Amino acid sequence: xxxxxxxxxxxxxxxxxxxxxxxxxxxxxxxxxxxxxxxxxxxxxxxxxxxxxxxxxxxxxxxxxxxxxxxxxxxxxxxxxxxxxxxxxxxxxxxxxxxxxxxxxxxxxxxxxxxxxxxxxxxxxxxxxxxxxxxxxxxxxxxxxxxxxxxxxxxxxxxxxxxxxxxxxxxxxxxxxxxxxxxxxxxxxxxxxxxxxxxxxxxxx
Numbered sequence: 001x002x003x004x005x006x007x008x009x010x011x012x013x014x015x016x017x018x019x020x021x022x023x024x025x026x027x028x029x030x031x032x033x034x035x036x037x038x039x040x041x042x043x044x045x046x047x048x049x050x051x052x053x054x055x056x057x058x059x060x061x062x063x064x065x066x067x068x069x070x071x072x073x074x075x076x077x078x079x080x081x082x083x084x085x086x087x088x089x090x091x092x093x094x095x096x097x098x099x100x101x102x103x104x105x106x107x108x109x110x111x112x113x114x115x116x117x118x119x120x121x122x123x124x125x126x127x128x129x130x131x132x133x134x135x136x137x138x139x140x141x142x143x144x145x146x147x148x149x150x151x152x153x154x155x156x157x158x159x160x161x162x163x164x165x166x167x168x169x170x171x172x173x174x175x176x177x178x179x180x181x182x183x184x185x186x187x188x189x190x191x192x193x194x195x196x197x198x199x200x201x202x203x204x205x
Contacts, residue, residue, distance in 0.1 A: 001031075002085040003204060004126070006096040008173075009134035010166045011156045012141030012148075013186045014193065015094050018134065021194045022201065026090055034084045037094035039069060041076040048072040053153035060154075062108035066115065069100050074122040081126065097123050098131055098173060098181070103155070106169030107162050127180070130204050132197055133170045134186035138163035141186075 005022075007015040023033045039049035048068050051057060073096075084091050097119040105115040138160065145156055174181045184196050 002088045003090045004081065004085060004128045005090070005201065006093045006098065006128040006131045007134065008095060008098050008131060008170060009186060010136065010138055010141045010163060012144035013134035013136050015134055017190060018193055018197055019092050019094055022092065022197055025198060032089045034089050034091045036076065036080055036091065038076060038096055038099065039072045042079045044075045045072040053155060055154045055157055057154055062104060062110050065108065066100060066104040066110055066118065069104065070118045070122040073097065077123050077126055096128060102166055102169035102173060106172065107165040130200060131181045132200060133174055133181060133183050135167065135170065135183050136186035138167060
């Protein structure tokens with residue numbers, strides 16, 4: 001069966017760890033799984049990712065940022081995600097269109113209608129079956145990033161108010177689409193978080 005799952009959350013919320021744990025469980029149950037990410041996921045997308053996250057690009061304006069994300073997203077959907085779903089592969093993406101709704105719409109204060117329209121165009125109206133938001137205070141997430149990488153990318157270097165807005169934006173998103181979007185507390189142990197995620201995923205399978 002095909003299933004499209006996305007993981008969202010602020011910086012350092014533990015998405016990569018939980019995605020890999022989920023993949024192992026699904027593979028043990030004989031599901032074919034594709035893990036991918038945004039920005040990135042394709043050769044073109046990875047080049048766009050470098051531009052977006054490079055700390056040197058301090059002068060990037062919000063609309064440029066949004067359009068770059070959408071360009072990479074369009075390539076990602078057409079080249080990777082749709083092709084995998086047609087083959088009945090479970091696709092798990094580290095971020096997707098909801099990230100632009102929150103980061104560029106809610107936090108950068110671009111028009112929500114504009115973001116929504118561009119998301120629809122870039123994704124060919126493809127929505128995830130399940131979106132899991134790993135929620136934790138920004139200070140905890142950024143502390144994890146610093147401990148693991150010792151350096152911040154352009155987005156991680158943003159002010160505290162920006163990261164606070166990201167968290168609020170994701171919580172608002174979950175309230176607006178409760179059937180698809182689920183919040184998981186990312187401050188528990190890896191095992192506790194993993195078990196909550198499994199319950200959500202197996203309700204969809």
